[in-house]
Amino acid sequence: MTAPLMPKATAVWLLDNTTLTFKQIARFCELHELEIRAIADGDVAANIVGMNPITAGQLTAEEIARCEADATATLVASEPEGNVKASNSKNKKVLSPYQRKDKPAAILYILKHYPEIIDSQICKLVGTTVPTITSLREGTHKDIAEIKPKNPTVIGLCEEKDIEKALEISRKRNEPKKKVKKTKKKATTKKKTTKKTAAKKTVAKKATTKKKATTKKAVTKKTATKKTAAKKTATKKATAKKTTAKKSAVKKTTTKKSSTKKTATKKTTAKKAVAKKKTTKKAVSAE
Numbered sequence: 006m007t008a009p010l011m012p013k014a015t016a017v018w019l020l021d022n023t024t025l026t027f028k029q030i031a032r033f034c035e036l037h038e039l040e041i042r043a044i045a046d047g048d049v050a051a052n053i054v055g056m057n058p059i060t061a062g063q064l065t066a067e068e069i070a071r072c073e074a075d076a077t078a079t080l081v082a083s084e085p086e087g088n089v090k091a092s093n094s095k096n097k098k099v100l101s102p103y104q105r106k107d108k109p110a111a112i113l114y115i116l117k118h119y120p121e122i123i124d125s126q127i128c129k130l131v132g133t134t135v136p137t138i139t140s141l142r143e144g145t146h147k148d149i150a151e152i153k154p155k156n157p158t159v160i161g162l163c164e165e166k167d168i169e170k171a172l173e174i175s176r177k178r179n180e181p182k183k184k185v186k187k188t189k190k191k192a193t194t195k196k197k198t199t200k201k202t203a204a205k206k207t208v209a210k211k212a213t214t215k216k217k218a219t220t221k222k223a224v225t226k227k228t229a230t231k232k233t234a235a236k237k238t239a240t241k242k243a244t245a246k247k248t249t250a251k252k253s254a255v256k257k258t259t260t261k262k263s264s265t266k267k268t269a270t271k272k273t274t275a276k277k278a279v280a281k282k283k284t285t286k287k288a289v290s291a292e
Contacts, residue, residue: 009033009034009056009058009061009063009082010061010063011056012034012035012036013034013036013044013049013050013053014053014054014055014056015033015034015055015056015058015061015063016030016031016034016036016041016044016050017044017050017053017054017055017056018055018056018057018058019033019034019055019058019069020041020044020045020055021055022055022057023069023073024073025069025072025073025080026076027041027042027045029072029076029078029079029080032079032080033064033079033080033082062083063082063083064080064082064083065083068080068081068083100132100162104160104161104162107155107160107162108131108132108133108137108162109137109141109146109148109152110152110153110154110155110160111130111131111154111155111156111157111160111162112127112131112133112137112138112141113141113152113153113154113155114154114155114156114157115127115130115131115157115168116138116141116142117154118154119168119171119172121172121175121176121179122168122171122172122175123171123174123175123178123179124138124139126171126174126175127171129167129171130157130162130163130167130168130171131157131162131163132162
């Protein structure tokens with residue numbers, strides 16, 4: 006026996022809603038009897054909300070009534086949900102070998118007369134697999150030449166109600182798929198347009214950046230050429246000034262030399278004239 010999923014919560018519910026003894030509840034919940042007594046006194050699990058084991062599928066009302074009538078009896082938990090597979094397997098039909106052989110014929114019948122039914126619903130109706138359905142639809146089945154379509158209801162594989170349910174389910178599933186496809190197409194077209202616009206914007210940005218870069222380069226080149234030309238003109242002017250200054254200095258020196266020479270010649274001529282006068286005076290006085 007395994008304990009319930011929430012042993013303290015089930016113990017609280019059993020204490021509040023049944024007349025079971027502390028021993029019976031302790032055995033079922035796999036707790037100590039003293040702990041159950043403390044829960045009943047309110048010392049333990051005062052804030053825990055009780056959980057109904059009947060609705061949880063852990064106990065039955067009949068089992069609780071039986072144990073309430075007999076204080077020595079122990080609660081027996083119901084079978085876990087894992088055993089549901091065994092009950093389902095009992096309900097499944099046992100097919101005869103002829104019915105198994107006629108499965109491809111039933112699939113062909115459904116594909117011809119009910120093309121709206123989805124492959125998953127055909128698998129449920131006939132008890133087959135998707136590869137066999139695709140092979141029969143495409144005509145690649147190994148026994149396609151010998152197979153003739155047969156109604157699955159006549160064979161005993163399913164009933165007309167099952168076919169109607171499969172049609173309803175397949176129609177419901179096919180309707181939203183079309184809408185989704187349209188929405189997907191619209192979304193894809195929107196994505197494509199957005200991508201194209203984004204690509205155009207990126208191309209335009211690149212072109213503008215390239216233009217700006219080229220214009221900046223041209224401006225820098227022009228400024229560099231202007232600076233070099235200005236430097237050349239400045240150097241030319243400086244050299245011209247230097248040459249003119251040198252020429253003026255040479256002229257000044259030459260003029261100074263010529264003036265000194267003239268003054269010297271004037272002095273010599275004046276001296277000569279004075280000397281001549283003196284000599285003349287001496288000659289006159291001598292006579």
